[in-house]
Amino acid sequence: MRHKLYTGSFAWIIQRVSGVLLALFLTLHLYFMKNINGPLGYQSIAGMMKNPLIKFGETILLMVAAAHTLNGIRIVLLEAGAPTRFQKPLFYLAALGIVVLSITGAYSLLGGRI
Amino acid sequence: MKGILTWLFQRIAGVILISGLAAHFTVMHFSGSGRLGGFSAELVSTPCFNAVFLASAIYHGFYGLWGIAVEYIQSKNLLKTVQALLFSISALLLTAWLAA
Amino acid sequence: MEQYILKIKRFDPEKDRKPRWEKFRIEMEFTDRVLDGFIKIKDAIDGSLTFRRSCAHGICGSCAVKINGKSGLACQTIIKDVPPGEIVIEPLPAFPVIKDLVVDIEPFFGKNREAMPYLINNEPPPELERLQSPEEQEKILQSITCIMCGCCASSCPSYWADKEYMGPSALLKAYRFIMDSRDRALEERMNSIAKPHGLWRCHSIYNCVEVCPKEIDITSHIAKLKRLAVKKKLSGFFKG
Ligand code: SF4
Ligand code: SF4
Ligand code: FES
Numbered sequence: 478m479r480h481k482l483y484t485g486s487f488a489w490i491i492q493r494v495s496g497v498l499l500a501l502f503l504t505l506h507l508y509f510m511k512n513i514n515g516p517l518g519y520q521s522i523a524g525m526m527k528n529p530l531i532k533f534g535e536t537i538l539l540m541v542a543a544a545h546t547l548n549g550i551r552i553v554l555l556e557a558g559a560p561t562r563f564q565k566p567l568f569y570l571a572a573l574g575i576v577v578l579s580i581t582g583a584y585s586l587l588g589g590r591i
Numbered sequence: 592m593k594g595i596l597t598w599l600f601q602r603i604a605g606v607i608l609i610s611g612l613a614a615h616f617t618v619m620h621f622s623g624s625g626r627l628g629g630f631s632a633e634l635v636s637t638p639c640f641n642a643v644f645l646a647s648a649i650y651h652g653f654y655g656l657w658g659i660a661v662e663y664i665q666s667k668n669l670l671k672t673v674q675a676l677l678f679s680i681s682a683l684l685l686t687a688w689l690a691a
Numbered sequence: 692m693e694q695y696i697l698k699i700k701r702f703d704p705e706k707d708r709k710p711r712w713e714k715f716r717i718e719m720e721f722t723d724r725v726l727d728g729f730i731k732i733k734d735a736i737d738g739s740l741t742f743r744r745s746c747a748h749g750i751c752g753s754c755a756v757k758i759n760g761k762s763g764l765a766c767q768t769i770i771k772d773v774p775p776g777e778i779v780i781e782p783l784p785a786f787p788v789i790k791d792l793v794v795d796i797e798p799f800f801g802k803n804r805e806a807m808p809y810l811i812n813n814e815p816p817p818e819l820e821r822l823q824s825p826e827e828q829e830k831i832l833q834s835i836t837c838i839m840c841g842c843c844a845s846s847c848p849s850y851w852a853d854k855e856y857m858g859p860s861a862l863l864k865a866y867r868f869i870m871d872s873r874d875r876a877l878e879e880r881m882n883s884i885a886k887p888h889g890l891w892r893c894h895s896i897y898n899c900v901e902v903c904p905k906e907i908d909i910t911s912h913i914a915k916l917k918r919l920a921v922k923k924k925l926s927g928f929f930k931g
Contacts, residue, residue: 485897500652592885
């Protein structure tokens with residue numbers, strides 16, 4: 478039987494996975510952006526950005542970044558001295574924030590207006 | 592005492608990224624729509640902002656991977672190799688972008 | 692008396708190549724403790740069942756096992772507090788198994804030794820004793836109550852992954868002496884914990900706090916040590 482996972486473990490797993498994804502994205506992003514030169518390259522990128530698949534990818538990216546950010550703020554607060562009795566409420570708050578940011582972000586990225 | 596400043600910088604870089612990312616996202620995605628004031632667009636495109644933002648992002652990402660490597664890789668040799676790799680990739684990315 | 696099923700993960704190094712599960716049906720009072728179940732099995736059903744216990748009152752820390760997926764003391768877990776049905780018992784995770792529920796705690800104790808778990812003070816001792824005020828004691832009161840059971844370390848995801856990580860109880864032990872008003876080895880103690888497999892492997896996951904049978908707020912103690920390390924480093928800069 479696996480050891481029980483508690484709220485803090487979930488927060489940590491989310492932080493790990495989103496962190497690795499973001500690091501991967503950052504590396505690829507920096508690598509490819511460096512290799513586009515001139516207006517032609519830029520145009521092809523600009524065209525690519527309109528691709529629905531890319532739009533979808535961007536939405537996922539936003540969600541992952543939101544999760545990592547809000548969870549990260551939670552950890553910084555806790556390590557800066559926020560008492561342990563706040564660790565779970567802070568996670569619920571972060572989770573709420575992630576959902577809200579994801580929905581509004583997805584809405585605006587996928588063409589809606591807010 | 593080891594690892595104190597690198598750990599502290601991870602938090603500081605994180606906080607820099609939160610503010611920077613908000614600006615980066617807004618400018619990149621909404622600047623065309625005319626909903627953004629000129630000031631933030633200008634700020635985001637200054638070389639200084641870019642350099643700090645870029646350095647923080649690379650540091651934060653690679654310190655994170657570094658820590659994961661320390662935790663999960665048991666073989667000392669493999670760990671050294673992976674760490675050297677992480678260090679070179681981050682250094683390459685940073686210099687390539689700062690040199691431009 | 693009611694029927695309970697204890698499903699125990701067993702391993703006999705002389706017979707088994709890998710661990711096997713065995714179920715025991717026993718009669719227990721709902722006020723009994725999981726440890727009473729072990730004793731009943733050993734006395735009446737299978738004398739070869741191997742487990743550790745000495746005090747049977749939550750003081751010695753020797754009966755820690757994994758109960759229904761959670762590290763805890765067998766002598767402090769009352770039957771009525773675990774969900775009805777099968778009770779799943781395993782040896783502590785992340786510790787090498789010797790036999791059945793007995794694990795090798797030597798690596799764990801070794802990590803506690805890394806934290807120098809003894810008072811260091813080279814000043815000549817006073818006539819009677821080194822005094823400590825109640826306020827000074829208050830600062831380390833929680834950390835003193837640790838019984839070295841290993842529940843915290845065995846439930847910490849960092850400890851599972853990193854074989855060299857000191858783990859929560861060793862860091863707590865460091866705290867206990869760093870904050871002790873009578874101790875004089877701050878420098879050495881900080882060196883022993885501010886290292887790659889020390890403080891920085893704690894990611895404030897709070898699993899240790901969830902399982903600690905003495906209800907010690909371990910993570911906040913570790914966080915305090917992190918802040919102290921930063922403070923010490925930065926003040927060192929300003930002094931030159
Ligand atoms: S801190 Fe708690 S869980 Fe860890 S060894 Fe001490 S008493 Fe056991
Ligand atoms: S708070 Fe730190 S020591 Fe405790 S379980 Fe989590 S990582 Fe381990
Ligand atoms: S037997 Fe001593 S703590 Fe359980």
